[in-house]
Amino acid sequence: xxxxxxxxxxxxxxxxxxxxxxxxxxxxxxxxxxxxxxxxxxxxxxxxxxxxxxxxxxxxxxxxxxxxxxxxxxxxxxxxxxxxxxxxxxxxxxxxxxxxxxxxxxxxxxxxxxxxxxxxxxxxxxxxxxxxxxxxxxxxxxxxxxxxxxxxxxxxxxxxxxxxxxxxxxxxxxxxxxxxxxxxxxxxxxxxxxxxxxxxxxxxxxxxxxxxxxxxxxxxxxxxxxxxxxxxxxxxxxxxxxxxxxxxxxxxxx
Numbered sequence: 001x002x003x004x005x006x007x008x009x010x011x012x013x014x015x016x017x018x019x020x021x022x023x024x025x026x027x028x029x030x031x032x033x034x035x036x037x038x039x040x041x042x043x044x045x046x047x048x049x050x051x052x053x054x055x056x057x058x059x060x061x062x063x064x065x066x067x068x069x070x071x072x073x074x075x076x077x078x079x080x081x082x083x084x085x086x087x088x089x090x091x092x093x094x095x096x097x098x099x100x101x102x103x104x105x106x107x108x109x110x111x112x113x114x115x116x117x118x119x120x121x122x123x124x125x126x127x128x129x130x131x132x133x134x135x136x137x138x139x140x141x142x143x144x145x146x147x148x149x150x151x152x153x154x155x156x157x158x159x160x161x162x163x164x165x166x167x168x169x170x171x172x173x174x175x176x177x178x179x180x181x182x183x184x185x186x187x188x189x190x191x192x193x194x195x196x197x198x199x200x201x202x203x204x205x206x207x208x209x210x211x212x213x214x215x216x217x218x219x220x221x222x223x224x225x226x227x228x229x230x231x232x233x234x235x236x237x238x239x240x241x242x243x244x245x246x247x248x249x250x251x252x253x254x
Contacts, residue, residue, distance in 0.1 A: 101137045112250045114145035163245050169200035183241050192251035
């Protein structure tokens with residue numbers, strides 16, 4: 001559920017699911033749309049998501065967008081807002097697209113290991129080559145190609161900073177994994193690079209919410225690889241705790 005914020009306007013929408021009354025809470029703040037359920041959490045759509053998933057305990061069925069519109073009694077204006085946000089979230093999730101800081105046009109990065117990106121629109125309009133930093137979204141400064149930062153003041157990879165500075169956790173939920181200590185609480189998915197957090201409870205194997213690939217949070221191997229040496233699902237990793245990550249994996253989409 002969204003926390004209370006005076007800048008958020010809440011609109012209650014009632015519907016019935018499985019003969020149980022619930023309310024969808026649509027939160028609008030600074031142009032973003034992040035609906036979430038009330039205490040029953042029977043409906044979930046978080047910021048940056050591009051699909052609707054049932055939040056009831058034990059049920060992760062995806063809701064068709066048309067059904068959401070019907071059950072949530074969305075107005076035409078709210079439907080348009082949802083559709084814009086859905087398209088934007090899907091593009092940011094599956095495509096490497098950002099807005100050029102010079103002209104605000106959408107730019108797709110071809111080489112995900114190079115932060116320097118050229119905007120063809122600004123290059124044409126300005127009559128000179130216009131390149132910007134994919135990370136800080138300022139006009140490019142310094143040599144290239146680079147994958148860490150440009151020479152603009154304050155340019156840094158916030159994800160790498162989180163990986164470097166996050167606290168450690170210990171796994172204590174299952175007897176078979178008790179004693180695993182010194183594991184960073186935030187990891188970058190070894191497949192797509194998205195950041196994943198763990199609080200040390202329940203399973204050490206997690207399924208990435210973006211690429212849907214399961215990996216071991218402790219050794220950072222895919223679960224299938226982790227279990228090759230020891231087929232037990234809940235057990236210590238033979239290779240131990242992987243060190244803190246110093247780079248973000250690039251998603252090789254197929």
